[in-house]
Amino acid sequence: MIWTKDLIDIQxxxxxxxxxxxxxxxxxxxxxxxxxxxxxxxxxxxxxLFLGGFVFCLYKCRTYKKGKKTKLNHFNSEDQIVLxxxxxxxxxxxxxxxxxxxxxxxxxTATDNFSYRNKLGEGGFGAVYKGMLDDGQQIAVKRLSGHxxxxxEEFQNExxxxxxxxxxxxxxxxxxxxxxxxxxxxx
Numbered sequence: 054m055i056w057t058k059d060l061i062d063i064q065x066x067x068x069x070x071x072x073x074x075x076x077x078x079x080x081x082x083x084x085x086x087x088x089x090x091x092x093x094x095x096x097x098x099x100x101x102l103f104l105g106g107f108v109f110c111l112y113k114c115r116t117y118k119k120g121k122k123t124k125l126n127h128f129n130s131e132d133q134i135v136l137x138x139x140x141x142x143x144x145x146x147x148x149x150x151x152x153x154x155x156x157x158x159x160x161x162t163a164t165d166n167f168s169y170r171n172k173l174g175e176g177g178f179g180a181v182y183k184g185m186l187d188d189g190q191q192i193a194v195k196r197l198s199g200h201x202x203x204x205x206e207e208f209q210n211e212x213x214x215x216x217x218x219x220x221x222x223x224x225x226x227x228x229x230x231x232x233x234x235x236x237x238x239x240x
Contacts, residue, residue, distance in 0.1 A: 152216055153228035155239055160184070160230055164194055192227060197236040208236050215240075 163184035164171050173181045179198040185191055197208060208231070215226040215238065230237040 152212065152226065155228050155230045155237070157230055157232040157235055157237075159186070160194055160237055160239070162187070163192060167194075167196065190227075193224065193240040195238040195240065197238075205236075212238065 161167070163186050164182045165184070167180075167182055171182045171184060173183050173193060175181070179196045182194045182196065183191065184194055212226065212229055219225070224240045226238065226240055228239045230239065
């Protein structure tokens with residue numbers, strides 16, 4: 054028997070009586086809490102996986118950038134700097150080249166002791182002077198100022214960057230000089 058009307062005059066029997074079984078609508082039965090729990094769990098797990106993937110990608114990007122940093126690696130026996138790229142270990146393409154190191158006395162002679170009349174200009178990192186080497190080659194010398202805030206790492210990066218750039222409107226890096234606190238680029 055199915056009862057579809059309202060229950061009127063409900064009484065509690067102290068003993069005996071009949072059991073009445075009622076069929077409720079699905080939303081009222083509490084069965085949907087399992088589905089909500091599953092949905093919440095899956096959303097939380099998905100969010101954690103996404104966050105973990107994001108952190109992993111961020112970590113990989115940072116380690117990739119660190120692996121690509123270029124440094125002055127070492128001097129060879131002919132007073133030249135051997136520049137090389139530190140790359141990922143599985144990368145087989147390693148590029149290296151040599152850059153002459155000039156003595157500070159050579160540059161002083163070439164620029165006439167950094168004479169004011171040889172000064173071409175001045176920028177945020179120091180002055181640029183023109184000069185002539187003993188073999189007659191004209192050069193420009195960028196002299197890094199001590200108060201520029203540029204450290205040895207920035208100087209090394211500038212050497213690598215300028216030495217790799219090749220364009221008809223850019224001058225070629227011929228060498229460098231660093232003795233004591235003096236840091237010079239010879240162009």
